[in-house]
Amino acid sequence: xxxxxxxxxxxxxxxxxxxxxxxxxxxxxxxxxxxxxxxxxxxxxxxxxxxxxxxxxxxxxxxxxxxxxxxxxxxxxxxxxxxxxxxxxxxxxxxxxxxxxxxxxxxxxxxxxxxxxxxxxxxxxxxxxxxxxxxxxxxxxxxxxxxxxxxxxxxxxxxxxxxxxxxxxxxxxxxxxxxxxxxxxxxxxxxxxxxxxxxxxxxxxxxxxxxxxxxxxxxxxxxxxxxxxxxxxxxxxxxxxxxxxxxxxxxxxxxxxxxxxxxxxxxxxxxxxxxxxxxxxxxxxxxxxxxxxxxxxxxxxx
Amino acid sequence: xxxxxxxxxxxxxxxxxxxxxxxxxxxxxxxxxxxxxxxxxxxxxxxxxxxxxxxxxxxxxxxxxxxxxxxxxxxxxxxxxxxxxxxxxxxxxxxxxxxxxxxxxxxxxxxxxxxxxxxxxxxxxxxxxxxxxxxxxxxxxxxxxxxxxxxxxxxxxxxxxxxxxxxxxxxxxxxxxxxxxxxxxxxxxxxxxxxxxxxxxxxxxxxxxxxxxxxxxxxxxxxxxxxxxxxxxxxxxxxxxxxxxxxxxxxxxxxxxxxxxxxxxxxxxxxxxxxxxxxxxxxxxxxxxxxxxxxxxxxxxx
Amino acid sequence: xxxxxxxxxxxxxxxxxxxxxxxxxxxxxxxxxxxxxxxxxxxxxxxxxxxxxxxxxxxxxxxxxxxxxxxxxxxxxxxxxxxxxxxxxxxxxxxxxxxxxxxxxxxxxxxxxxxxxxxxxxxxxxxxxxxxxxxxxxxxxxxxxxxxxxxxxxxxxxxxxxxxxxxxxxxxxxxxxxxxxxxxxxxxxxxxxxxxxxxxxxxxxxxxxxxxxxxxxxxxxxxxxxxxxxxxxxxxxxxxxxxxxxxxxxxxxxxxxxxxxxxxxxxxxxxxxxxxxxxxxxxxxxxxxxxxxxxxxxxxxx
Numbered sequence: 064x065x066x067x068x069x070x071x072x073x074x075x076x077x078x079x080x081x082x083x084x085x086x087x088x089x090x091x092x093x094x095x096x097x098x099x100x101x102x103x104x105x106x107x108x109x110x111x112x113x114x115x116x117x118x119x120x121x122x123x124x125x126x127x128x129x130x131x132x133x134x135x136x137x138x139x140x141x142x143x144x145x146x147x148x149x150x151x152x153x154x155x156x157x158x159x160x161x162x163x164x165x166x167x168x169x170x171x172x173x174x175x176x177x178x179x180x181x182x183x184x185x186x187x188x189x190x191x192x193x194x195x196x197x198x199x200x201x202x203x204x205x206x207x208x209x210x211x212x213x214x215x216x217x218x219x220x221x222x223x224x225x226x227x228x229x230x231x232x233x234x235x236x237x238x239x240x241x242x243x244x245x246x247x248x249x250x251x252x253x254x255x256x257x258x259x260x261x262x263x264x265x266x267x268x269x270x271x272x273x274x275x276x277x278x279x280x281x282x283x284x285x286x287x288x289x290x291x292x293x294x295x296x297x298x299x300x301x302x303x304x305x306x307x308x309x310x311x312x313x314x315x316x317x318x319x320x321x322x323x324x325x326x327x328x329x330x331x332x333x334x335x336x337x338x339x340x341x342x343x344x345x346x347x348x349x350x351x352x353x354x355x356x357x358x359x360x361x362x363x364x365x
Numbered sequence: 366x367x368x369x370x371x372x373x374x375x376x377x378x379x380x381x382x383x384x385x386x387x388x389x390x391x392x393x394x395x396x397x398x399x400x401x402x403x404x405x406x407x408x409x410x411x412x413x414x415x416x417x418x419x420x421x422x423x424x425x426x427x428x429x430x431x432x433x434x435x436x437x438x439x440x441x442x443x444x445x446x447x448x449x450x451x452x453x454x455x456x457x458x459x460x461x462x463x464x465x466x467x468x469x470x471x472x473x474x475x476x477x478x479x480x481x482x483x484x485x486x487x488x489x490x491x492x493x494x495x496x497x498x499x500x501x502x503x504x505x506x507x508x509x510x511x512x513x514x515x516x517x518x519x520x521x522x523x524x525x526x527x528x529x530x531x532x533x534x535x536x537x538x539x540x541x542x543x544x545x546x547x548x549x550x551x552x553x554x555x556x557x558x559x560x561x562x563x564x565x566x567x568x569x570x571x572x573x574x575x576x577x578x579x580x581x582x583x584x585x586x587x588x589x590x591x592x593x594x595x596x597x598x599x600x601x602x603x604x605x606x607x608x609x610x611x612x613x614x615x616x617x618x619x620x621x622x623x624x625x626x627x628x629x630x631x632x633x634x635x636x637x638x639x640x641x642x643x644x645x646x647x648x649x650x651x652x653x654x655x656x657x658x659x660x661x662x663x664x665x666x667x
Numbered sequence: 668x669x670x671x672x673x674x675x676x677x678x679x680x681x682x683x684x685x686x687x688x689x690x691x692x693x694x695x696x697x698x699x700x701x702x703x704x705x706x707x708x709x710x711x712x713x714x715x716x717x718x719x720x721x722x723x724x725x726x727x728x729x730x731x732x733x734x735x736x737x738x739x740x741x742x743x744x745x746x747x748x749x750x751x752x753x754x755x756x757x758x759x760x761x762x763x764x765x766x767x768x769x770x771x772x773x774x775x776x777x778x779x780x781x782x783x784x785x786x787x788x789x790x791x792x793x794x795x796x797x798x799x800x801x802x803x804x805x806x807x808x809x810x811x812x813x814x815x816x817x818x819x820x821x822x823x824x825x826x827x828x829x830x831x832x833x834x835x836x837x838x839x840x841x842x843x844x845x846x847x848x849x850x851x852x853x854x855x856x857x858x859x860x861x862x863x864x865x866x867x868x869x870x871x872x873x874x875x876x877x878x879x880x881x882x883x884x885x886x887x888x889x890x891x892x893x894x895x896x897x898x899x900x901x902x903x904x905x906x907x908x909x910x911x912x913x914x915x916x917x918x919x920x921x922x923x924x925x926x927x928x929x930x931x932x933x934x935x936x937x938x939x940x941x942x943x944x945x946x947x948x949x950x951x952x953x954x955x956x957x958x959x960x961x962x963x964x965x966x967x968x969x
Contacts, residue, residue, distance in 0.1 A: 225569075225572065226569070242917035242921055247917050247921055248921065258564045258565065258568070259564075260565070261865055262861075262865070263862065263863050263865075266922070267829075267830070267891075269925065270921050270922055271913060272913060287569075306572070306573065309545065310547040310654070312547070313543070313546075313548060316549045317571045317572050318568070320549070321564070321572075561866075562867070589871075607875070608874070611847065611876060614849070614952075615848075615849050615876070616874050618851045619846055619851055619874050622851070623857065623869070
């Protein structure tokens, strides 16, 4: 309970939530004789979390301008948010989407991987691991409503959900394009990708660091369906409703059965994977690649 | 030989088979100077087994009204039948089909899993395991001629064959819909499914407990082709002939190479899997789900 | 360096290559103040190797009439050639194609597997393993420009590349058709195939020993695209250029990550696999099958 309260303190704007414990507790208002709260919104620095207590469906809307980069702060907030939703028995599903036009998320924040200490790299990488373990292993129904481009680490978030719906806009791209930057998606990114699209498509796409347009992503199986952007949220809600029609325990055990071996692989090699990342990213050649990439991004903006 | 005779005694109607040993022996009639028996039919309680000695192709036709439920009795007969066909060198292929309109088989008999003793659950589960080990590991060419709906355990039978042909009727459905009933397909159902349709389709279909119409099943790769129902048996015979054109030993070694790791996984964890099933199915919450499901079925009939 | 020179001596025709070390050295001519050699052709008995030093792209053109059979000599030359290209830092990619109309390669040379000593079988099989280990694990970008039929061992070569382009001619076929000959593709052929087309397609195609026409091969994913034969080499060059646009180290680490487990499986069981092959191929029944097959081939020619 202390944990729940501290989380509520973290992400809740005072005024919206006079009674923190009600937000994440299940049926607390009802037990207190109050009419059920149907929809509540909580915002923190990097994302807006809304839980519809009637349906048990939460929406996590990324709102970290300019491009929802997965910085250490972002990942930490997301992790805390997911943990609390997971522990809230009133929450059965989460929809991830973006509050920023044209971009779902730009992926891992390169500034966290460039010119920092090895300790920082290690801390950052543990945060990335942690989000994936939480999301890929979530007991909740997880749906990505991809309303913009979704490269690299952001694509991993989408791939880790149970279902992916993308706005039908050929300008929006998605893919694990790490190799374009001279870096390498780790084995658990790869395992997640292979589980979605199979070995061959993953091998080719990862080697080429491909960013696929929405129609191509559908064809390759990276996303499950495309809908016009204005219908994306409704569609996500409909998909969640379909998945929630199943008994939770049977769905959860089935999901765990499908994903356990891949989750276990990282759990078994987690610290080794941190050391690999730190060793790789600390190389001067890699640092140089990343600096050049960031220069290019700056020039493109300018 | 004793085994062969006892099996013949089991499933053969007296009168049809004056010389049991000829039925399952290979070329016994020829050796005895008799004209070759081209087609022989044997019936038992739950299924009709026909072996065409000329072609070496057996047909197993399920005929256990009302819906070919995979009861303990059904599974036991099927197991004995398959064992004898497997050991009969004159039999090289089996076609599975149904004698009952609109239903291939309704899957595992829920009455075997509801309100019985833990010993009964264990015995039943071992019978299910046994059928799968026998069928998925069969040296014979196995073809499912799916002339009706094929949910849950019945879908597993089809998935375990070398080839699946389904009647082109959108009212017929197929899938591993266990989670709809609040139960969970075990890991070897899942492994078999993944080997046929890949990880992604299996993950989604198993979590949703989907029953796919014949056209959808074709699209997902659950079945290999659709044909009009009246052509189903001819098509199955043609497919078998194509597969039998290959040298048996090369085909068998190849099949074993493809399936061994998945078969071994159950063999290694067989008793553990029985205990898991018994523990799960004995839970009051699961028993309640199953009772509700059976009530619903009864009402639907009434 | 000694190795590089001895290889150059092996495959280089005197006159074409006055300075052997320049051929495989990277930028040796430039360092010596000479204008860069843009295109150099070396021919040996079984294949023509051309390295474009400007682009770093080598072409290996099989030219061993009548059908580019993968004999022990052919495999040995190919292995030495690949090793040298791999060790040449100026070479980043290889395109494989055939100089013989209508046939990419006929696959493993059956005469090497028939009527020879067990020592010979073992030596031959180690050469087959060696080529696969080298090709499937190559750091270079590898593209098969399949300008003719490509059965059995020849299909394995193609499957081991990063990308497969086939001439759009329905008369050209490709597949692992070993079982048609009464022999069995070993587990690492199977693993390679499964990584390309998935478990289901591999299981069916391997059991049936199917040879797929070019359009069918595209549909099944055995090849990545079809182009008119006259555009095949240009297309291969364009694909290589696309793959070489990526930083080598990121692409190479990614490739290794995708293929390592399958490569390791053979490395761990390499001698066991040799013994299996020798034991299998030495069987009188298998020898008889192969002799019959060769008789049939002879008659077909006659």
